[in-house]
Amino acid sequence: METEKDLNLEATELRLGLPGTSNESAKNTTHRSNKRALPEQPMSANIDTASKNCDQETAQHTKAQVVGWPPIRSYRKNCLQPKKSEAEMSGIYVKVSMDGAPYLRKIDLKVVKGYPELLKALEDMFKFKAGEYSEREGYNGSEFVPTYEDKDGDWMLVGDVPWEMFTSCCKKLRIMKGSEARGLGCVV
Amino acid sequence: MSEDDDRQQSPPSDLEFVSNKARNCNATGSGSGNPEFQSAYPDQVLENVLHFLTSKRDRNAVSLVCKSWYRVEALTRSELFIGNCYAVSPARATARFARVRALHLKGKPRFADFNMMPSDWGAHFNPWALAMAKAYPWLEKVHLKRMSVTDDDLATLAELFLGFKELVLVCCDGFGTSGLAIFVNKCRQLKVLDLIESESSDDEADWISCFPEGESHLESLIFDCVECHINFEALERLVARSPSLKKLRLNRYVSIGQLYRLMVRAPQLTHLGTGSFSSSEIAGQGDQEPDYVNAFAACKTLVCLSGFREIILDYLPAIYPVCANLTSLNFSYANITAEQLKPIISKCHKLQVFWVLDSICDEGLQAVAATCKELRELRVFPVDAREDSDGPVSEVGLQAISEGCRKLQSILYFCQQMTNAAVITMSKNCPDLVVFRLCIMGRHRADHVTGEPMDDGFGAIVMNCKKLTRLAVSGLLTDKVFDYIGRHGKLVRTLSVAFAGDSDMGLKYVLEGCPQLQKFEIRDSPFGDAALRSGLHHYYNMRFLWMSSCRLTRRGCQEIARAMPRLVVEVIRSADEEEVDDAVEILYMYRSLEGPRTDAPKFVTIS
Numbered sequence: 001m002e003t004e005k006d007l008n009l010e011a012t013e014l015r016l017g018l019p020g021t022s023n024e025s026a027k028n029t030t031h032r033s034n035k036r037a038l039p040e041q042p043m044s045a046n047i048d049t050a051s052k053n054c055d056q057e058t059a060q061h062t063k064a065q066v067v068g069w070p071p072i073r074s075y076r077k078n079c080l081q082p083k084k085s086e087a088e089m090s091g092i093y094v095k096v097s098m099d100g101a102p103y104l105r106k107i108d109l110k111v112v113k114g115y116p117e118l119l120k121a122l123e124d125m126f127k128f129k130a131g132e133y134s135e136r137e138g139y140n141g142s143e144f145v146p147t148y149e150d151k152d153g154d155w156m157l158v159g160d161v162p163w164e165m166f167t168s169c170c171k172k173l174r175i176m177k178g179s180e181a182r183g184l185g186c187v188v
Numbered sequence: 189m190s191e192d193d194d195r196q197q198s199p200p201s202d203l204e205f206v207s208n209k210a211r212n213c214n215a216t217g218s219g220s221g222n223p224e225f226q227s228a229y230p231d232q233v234l235e236n237v238l239h240f241l242t243s244k245r246d247r248n249a250v251s252l253v254c255k256s257w258y259r260v261e262a263l264t265r266s267e268l269f270i271g272n273c274y275a276v277s278p279a280r281a282t283a284r285f286a287r288v289r290a291l292h293l294k295g296k297p298r299f300a301d302f303n304m305m306p307s308d309w310g311a312h313f314n315p316w317a318l319a320m321a322k323a324y325p326w327l328e329k330v331h332l333k334r335m336s337v338t339d340d341d342l343a344t345l346a347e348l349f350l351g352f353k354e355l356v357l358v359c360c361d362g363f364g365t366s367g368l369a370i371f372v373n374k375c376r377q378l379k380v381l382d383l384i385e386s387e388s389s390d391d392e393a394d395w396i397s398c399f400p401e402g403e404s405h406l407e408s409l410i411f412d413c414v415e416c417h418i419n420f421e422a423l424e425r426l427v428a429r430s431p432s433l434k435k436l437r438l439n440r441y442v443s444i445g446q447l448y449r450l451m452v453r454a455p456q457l458t459h460l461g462t463g464s465f466s467s468s469e470i471a472g473q474g475d476q477e478p479d480y481v482n483a484f485a486a487c488k489t490l491v492c493l494s495g496f497r498e499i500i501l502d503y504l505p506a507i508y509p510v511c512a513n514l515t516s517l518n519f520s521y522a523n524i525t526a527e528q529l530k531p532i533i534s535k536c537h538k539l540q541v542f543w544v545l546d547s548i549c550d551e552g553l554q555a556v557a558a559t560c561k562e563l564r565e566l567r568v569f570p571v572d573a574r575e576d577s578d579g580p581v582s583e584v585g586l587q588a589i590s591e592g593c594r595k596l597q598s599i600l601y602f603c604q605q606m607t608n609a610a611v612i613t614m615s616k617n618c619p620d621l622v623v624f625r626l627c628i629m630g631r632h633r634a635d636h637v638t639g640e641p642m643d644d645g646f647g648a649i650v651m652n653c654k655k656l657t658r659l660a661v662s663g664l665l666t667d668k669v670f671d672y673i674g675r676h677g678k679l680v681r682t683l684s685v686a687f688a689g690d691s692d693m694g695l696k697y698v699l700e701g702c703p704q705l706q707k708f709e710i711r712d713s714p715f716g717d718a719a720l721r722s723g724l725h726h727y728y729n730m731r732f733l734w735m736s737s738c739r740l741t742r743r744g745c746q747e748i749a750r751a752m753p754r755l756v757v758e759v760i761r762s763a764d765e766e767e768v769d770d771a772v773e774i775l776y777m778y779r780s781l782e783g784p785r786t787d788a789p790k791f792v793t794i795s
Contacts, residue, residue, distance in 0.1 A: 068303055069686065070575070103339055
């Protein structure tokens with residue numbers, strides 16, 4: 001998210017900022033540099049997990065190729081492509097559960113590039129709304145609160161640390177019922 | 189393993205568009221003009237007779253005879269086919285047909301397979317699942333193509349339909365292994381679970397273990413497209429307790445050693461999809477390799493073989509014992525050369541369906557032509573699916589096939605270069621062709637020998653192949669090819685056009701000339717609003733028309749929409765583009781009894 005700031009796009013951006021956040025208020029620390037006052041990013045197609053469905057990305061990366069031509073299904077194309085290196089292939093997969101939902105999911109934190117996308121992906125996956133996030137009050141206005149378990153085994157509120165730190169220490173995600181999450185503070 | 193749409197003829201007046209005109213049913217044959225005439229025989233008799241009708245075309249015809257036949261046909265139709273899920277609503281379908289046991293439903297248009305449609309366009313199975321649950325508790329079979337199916341939908345199928353037996357998902361998405369787990373667990377009568385070219389997310393649910401204990405009724409289990417590790421021990425136990433299992437297609441996470449163990453337990457298989465045809469372990473185990481040849485030899489009824497992902501060629505000779513019986517062989521994931529193919533194909537005298545990669549080159553195709561005299565369907569896919577790559581197959585291979593395989597009915601051929609002469613030869617040698625799909629991957633590529641457009645080649649196909657119903661054209665093409673198609677392609681129902689034509693005339697020729705045209709997909713061709721207008725007389729007879737990157741404007745599309753109230757005219761733009769101007773990126777229009785759909789996403793505008 002730093003790149004957006006570097007390019008100084010804020011001046012002309014339309015954004016859906018969360019209350020209590022704006023780039024100005026993110027001045028304080030490096031901690032806060034990844035806050036969620038961010039432009040609406042079109043969600044790229046699939047936050048799929050292990051399936052190798054990067055077809056839309058492939059279409060964009062190969063310059064001279066026209067979308068959908070030749071007409072071969074991406075599954076077939078992917079099967080025949082030489083295997084990518086392990087480093088390229090491996091994403092950061094974390095399990096996601098939601099209180100009350102019978103299904104466990106997985107999400108690749110490498111594909112989701114920041115908190116806004118992550119929240120949107122979770123909301124789409126489990127069909128809920130996360131509510132408004134603020135530094136002081138956590139997630140307001142929603143029954144559900146996204147939390148994560150970090151390396152030390154503690155359950156923290158999603159969004160309280162910079163994104164890079166988050167992706168390296170997040171072991172699993174859990175969308176908790178609001179009442180349970182009240183004990184979790186933000187790290188200030 | 190067909191990727192094609194249903195080939196059954198569906199007449200212009202199929203389910204989606206039966207007019208409700210009441211006709212007088214007059215048993216004496218003389219027109220007395222009585223509005224409601226008492227039939228000479230009770231409905232029950234008619235019901236007994238109509239039970240024997242299975243073809244949907246016949247049933248549609250029957251339903252138009254008169255009101256009472258319409259009513260009785262509706263009572264006796266047990267297999268419901270809906271070619272476009274938006275042409276009719278679940279409510280309307282369930283109101284008309286009372287006793288449906290099998291539902292066959294199609295959603296997105298085919299070009300969606302190639303990322304030409306933004307995701308989340310629609311085709312949700314959910315409203316159908318819910319409607320069926322209320323109306324057809326005895327539903328046994330669901331066959332979906334290009335629909336979005338969620339885990340909840342899978343749960344619905346398993347929990348609300350007690351006798352559910354058969355689920356086939358082709359090119360579907362939206363579900364994961366969690367949904368599969370619930371589905372297989374709750375579906376106690378399950379006979380068929382076929383997941384074909386569908387996308388599923390890996391939720392790490394061990395769905396194979398979720399099949400209930402005890403003898404299973406499974407006859408078919410196809411999951412080669414499911415990209416996740418499976419619990420092999422559970423699979424082995426499942427196969428061991430499925431005495432009726434005839435079709436098994438494994439995903440690439442099953443090694444050849446594991447395949448062996450399964451084959452030993454299921455020698456009665458008729459259709460086998462090997463997983464990865466290689467070992468999972470690195471060399472040097474100390475154990476002896478299992479006798480793969482024997483395992484294949486024991487499968488006396490095996491007629492269809494596929495899979496061969498990540499193939500290790502040393503193992504290929506294991507399949508020799510079954511080659512002589514094979515009617516269908518799918519090597520389209522196996523990057524093998526002509527030399528590697530020859531020892532196998534030379535034994536496959538009964539082969540009728542062959543899917544392969546162009547890695548076998550023209551020489552490999554010559555070997556096919558030399559042996560496979562019974563070949564009905566050939567598909568040659570490119571290893572390297574790019575426009576500018578080297579083409580290992582060409583007109584030489586096509587010509588060889590046409591000379592050796594005279595009974596050919598269906599061909600899909602990807603290549604980099606072609607000549608009119610070879611296509612003309614095929615049109616003469618293979619008069620039984622029903623499906624001809626030639627994809628010259630370089631756009632606007634001419635006959636590489638003469639430099640001419642490819643018009644005459646395709647022209648010969650429509651002229652000489654009198655049974656042709658499906659055609660896909662490519663290469664450098666002028667309006668002339670469309671003139672040929674309009675004049676001679678009288679049975680053509682499905683037409684696929686890309687980067688072709690010079691002017692509106694091209695489209696006009698086809699719309700005015702092809703009375704059977706049902707499914708028409710066009711991309712990147714210079715056809716505009718005037719051409720679109722020339723199809724007004726025909727659009728109600730079609731399932732859909734797709735036009736992308738042509739020369740249509742919003743105004744032109746709106747005109748069509750105004751002129752044809754039963755047509756849904758969708759203008760679709762790429763999800764992240766804003767509405768810029770009057771130009772239309774994607775037009776997708778289809779007849780419908782329901783009017784504009786209510787689940788259209790923001791990037792779809794319905795005129």
